[in-house]
Amino acid sequence: MKNNHWNYRVMKSSVNGLGIYEVYYNEDGSIQGFSHNIVSPRGDSLKELNDDLLLYVKALEKPILDYDQLTKQFQ
Template sequence: MGHWNYRVIKKLSSSGEYEYGIHEVYYDKDGNVEAWSENSLVPACPSKEDLLQDLERMKGALEKEVLVDEEGE
């Protein structure tokens, strides 16, 4: 895998409603989406400063195109 970042993913839930979550998305060496984390994330970090940095990266995901999980739950 080439790199990863946080992205918003729109996913059909088991209740039949769409929900949005922040996921880790992994890319191949050419920058194509290769995989993403199954569940949306809740940040947990060793320090308040690290948590702030992680939240800023997650906030950046809101500025990118939303990915859609066609398979849902």
């Protein structure tokens, strides 16, 4: 799977409630795929961890995606 662009997005799941997932996009902006598990912040330094956390904050500013609906769409 070729990933042209990705970001973190908040998704709502009937099992896990709200969580942050990685979402991958096609060049036209349509969703190509997504992580099936909630992700957690990470980095090899405090700066990298801080930068990753800032991307999580940006995810909170975007519309919430429906995990269950997307899972059905990609089956």
